Amino acid sequence: MSTCRLHPRGPSPDPALLDRCRALPTSTLSDSMERTGGVCGVHPVPGGRWPRVAGPALTVRTRPGDNLVVHRALDLAQPGDVLVVDAGGALDRAVLGELMARWAAARGLAALVVDGAVRDVEGLAAGALPVFARGVNHLGPYKVGPGEIGGPVQAGGTVVRAGDVVVGDADGVVVVPRERAAEVVAAGEGLARAEEAVLADIAAGVWDRSWVAAALTEVPVGEEVRR
Ligand SMILES: O=C([O-])CC(=O)C(=O)O
Numbered sequence: 001m002s003t004c005r006l007h008p009r010g011p012s013p014d015p016a017l018l019d020r021c022r023a024l025p026t027s028t029l030s031d032s033m034e035r036t037g038g039v040c041g042v043h044p045v046p047g048g049r050w051p052r053v054a055g056p057a058l059t060v061r062t063r064p065g066d067n068l069v070v071h072r073a074l075d076l077a078q079p080g081d082v083l084v085v086d087a088g089g090a091l092d093r094a095v096l097g098e099l100m101a102r103w104a105a106a107r108g109l110a111a112l113v114v115d116g117a118v119r120d121v122e123g124l125a126a127g128a129l130p131v132f133a134r135g136v137n138h139l140g141p142y143k144v145g146p147g148e149i150g151g152p153v154q155a156g157g158t159v160v161r162a163g164d165v166v167v168g169d170a171d172g173v174v175v176v177p178r179e180r181a182a183e184v185v186a187a188g189e190g191l192a193r194a195e196e197a198v199l200a201d202i203a204a205g206v207w208d209r210s211w212v213a214a215a216l217t218e219v220p221v222g223e224e225v226r227r
């Protein structure tokens with residue numbers, strides 16, 4: 001027997017706010033957090049193409065290469081949760097595969113995010129549940145523990161707490177701190193409108209590019225100077 005430290009569930013985000021998150025690219029959301037808040041190096045598994053997903057984090061910290069507490073978290077999760085597994089970024093052993101993803105989908109989880117390796121990627125990519133991971137390895141996990149469920153973890157260099165809002169799409173994963181979610185989503189909607197205006201300017205051939213050269217001191221090199 002080993003230990004699984006178990007924290008209380010995090011708060012549940014407002015469902016309307018999650019809907020608004022699903023309308024915003026992760027790039028826009030991280031732009032709305034001073035270009036921080038991204039889970040770096042964790043992406044949809046190869047071949048996986050899913051609609052953008054958003055939900056509250058259910059956090060798991062596991063011993064790298066071991067998935068006993070990940071199995072336990074799948075049984076404790078509630079529908080709509082995004083399981084965020086801090087496996088220490090280790091790639092030498094998968095901590096999750098197709099069977100677990102199928103079970104997670106059957107239990108109504110929204111997505112799986114693994115700062116570590118997964119396996120069975122063809123099966124994962126063919127499944128309904130979005131799976132994001134740092135890497136892939138056929139070598140399977142031990143099931144010994146220990147670990148922790150619901151405590152603060154790190155994923156891709158970002159702190160994730162239970163109930164933080166996790167958003168994942170083709171670009172990767174962003175974590176919006178729960179107390180900032182309303183503010184960040186509103187800022188993201190403003191940025192999205194601004195990008196729509198830029199796209200219209202590009203289509204009309206009138207995008208104002210003056211800020212680019214104005215931000216540079218150009219130092220001529222050689223005889224022919226490109227202007
Ligand atoms: O062995 C495991 O626990 C991981 C795995 O391959 C699966 O979930 O299919």
Ligand SMILES: [Mg+2]
Nearest residue numbers: 097098099120
């Ligand atoms: Mg498997």
